Amino acid sequence: MHTYRKQLISLAHPVYLSLLASVAAGIINTVWVSRLGGPAVAAVAVATNTENVLLGIALVFASGTTVLVAHARGARDPAAIRSAVRGGWALCALVTPVVVATGFLLREPLARLILGGTGPELPLAVAYFTISLPGIAVFYVQQLVDGILKGTGDTRTPMRLALLANGLILVADPFFIHLYGVRGAAASTVLCRVVALGVGLRALRRNALLRKKVAPVESVRAALRRTLTTGLPMSADFTVRQTGTLVLVAIVARLGVTAVAAYAIGYKVLYVATMAFYSVRQAAAIHTSHLRGEGRDARREIGREAMLVSGAVGVGAAVLLLLAAPWIMAAFGAGPQVAHEGVLFLRCVGPYLLLMAGFIALGGVFEGSGGAPALLRVTVLGTVVQLPLAYGLSGLELPGVCLALALSMGVQCAVVAVLFRRRARIQEDADVAFERVA
Numbered sequence: 001m002h003t004y005r006k007q008l009i010s011l012a013h014p015v016y017l018s019l020l021a022s023v024a025a026g027i028i029n030t031v032w033v034s035r036l037g038g039p040a041v042a043a044v045a046v047a048t049n050t051e052n053v054l055l056g057i058a059l060v061f062a063s064g065t066t067v068l069v070a071h072a073r074g075a076r077d078p079a080a081i082r083s084a085v086r087g088g089w090a091l092c093a094l095v096t097p098v099v100v101a102t103g104f105l106l107r108e109p110l111a112r113l114i115l116g117g118t119g120p121e122l123p124l125a126v127a128y129f130t131i132s133l134p135g136i137a138v139f140y141v142q143q144l145v146d147g148i149l150k151g152t153g154d155t156r157t158p159m160r161l162a163l164l165a166n167g168l169i170l171v172a173d174p175f176f177i178h179l180y181g182v183r184g185a186a187a188s189t190v191l192c193r194v195v196a197l198g199v200g201l202r203a204l205r206r207n208a209l210l211r212k213k214v215a216p217v218e219s220v221r222a223a224l225r226r227t228l229t230t231g232l233p234m235s236a237d238f239t240v241r242q243t244g245t246l247v248l249v250a251i252v253a254r255l256g257v258t259a260v261a262a263y264a265i266g267y268k269v270l271y272v273a274t275m276a277f278y279s280v281r282q283a284a285a286i287h288t289s290h291l292r293g294e295g296r297d298a299r300r301e302i303g304r305e306a307m308l309v310s311g312a313v314g315v316g317a318a319v320l321l322l323l324a325a326p327w328i329m330a331a332f333g334a335g336p337q338v339a340h341e342g343v344l345f346l347r348c349v350g351p352y353l354l355l356m357a358g359f360i361a362l363g364g365v366f367e368g369s370g371g372a373p374a375l376l377r378v379t380v381l382g383t384v385v386q387l388p389l390a391y392g393l394s395g396l397e398l399p400g401v402c403l404a405l406a407l408s409m410g411v412q413c414a415v416v417a418v419l420f421r422r423r424a425r426i427q428e429d430a431d432v433a434f435e436r437v438a
Contacts, residue, residue, distance in 0.1 A: 011283035018162030025166035043124035062147035064231020069151025074293020087223030135190030165196035233372035262341030273317035284364025314357030318350030382412035
């Protein structure tokens with residue numbers, strides 16, 4: 001097995017397991033809350049989706065710090081590592097109070113806006129927000145701790161922290177929900193994350209790369225600015241994708257309740273594959289940045305191996321969905337009509353998955369090599385193409401939506417491939433020129 005491939009898999013699989021743990025905990029949480037009735041489920045679903053959007057803000061300091069720490073680690077520069085960590089903490093300290101205070105003060109208008117009415121689920125959503133939004137501070141700090149550890153090359157500790165937090169949630173949820181209802185679900189999540197955060201902070205203090213007492217190479221303000229510049233395009237990329245996903249749900253809603261239900265189940269199933277793509281993306285970003293710090297440009301090799309690893313997962317997922325779609329829908333307890341629509345969706349979505357596998361994986365190389373702004377522009381282009389296509393092709397129902405997804409992802413793959421070859425060619429020309437001068 002190629003050295004780069006082994007390194008990517010070593011970095012990616014703990015990330016994937018941590019993402020799976022979060023999804024599994026969310027599903028089981030919903031099962032317990034469902035005993036409180038439909039309005040409670042709707043309230044918790046709204047809060048969970050809101051947290052997903054707020055995660056995009058956390059990526060500014062979490063992902064930015066990961067790349068900067070990995071680069072400094074590759075350069076074997078303890079002072080630069082210290083500066084990168086300081087910049088991440090400074091930006092987190094600046095952003096978190098603003099998000100928490102704004103969200104808490106606007107929790108009722110926010111719930112009303114998302115729910116689109118004043119039904120029985122509204123006060124439940126507000127009650128959940130009353131606890132969960134202040135708890136975003138814990139969530140954000142944990143994201144930064146994970147980002148710092150990943151930058152040092154340690155993706156296993158964040159995995160263990162995710163397993164700890166979500167394992168505790170699974171144990172505590174029934175107790176808290178039984179005593180306090182919807183508020184208990186929020187309290188359980190926040191308290192269990194506090195425990196995991198304490199363990200994570202202890203892991204930071206024990207990390208050998210972070211224990212070295214050296215003077216930082218730049219001021220806190222300069223380090224903060226560098227973290228912001230590095231992480232902002234990654235955050236914006238995530239936010240654009242989340243926004244596009246929400247608008248796509250609205251387009252599918254034009255097809256009726258059955259189509260929405262089938263699409264919702266199908267998209268949850270896709271997470272099992274797409275999380276693997278994003279795990280490879282994080283691994284590619286970390287490894288690319290680390291090697292750049294060492295003075296080695298391995299973008300071409302890492303990009304190729306990342307696409308092979310992610311593509312293999314995409315092929316396996318597409319074949320599995322093609323063959324097992326009826327059993328998957330049955331496992332979710334879908335009725336006959338929803339199951340029929342869901343099977344159709346899962347069997348048509350394969351080409352989109354294959355294209356997405358390559359694009360997402362290659363994006364990690366861009367993020368690790370300073371090309372995140374270019375990647376953001378490609379994502380915006382893809383979203384702009386995707387939504388009108390989905391609207392126009394929705395007359396073909398869910399297969400038409402799948403075709404729109406595949407076509408827009410094909411456009412993104414074509415553009416990012418051109419950019420990748422161009423950047424690699426520029427670097428090769430620069431290397432040749434350097435060798436001639438030397």
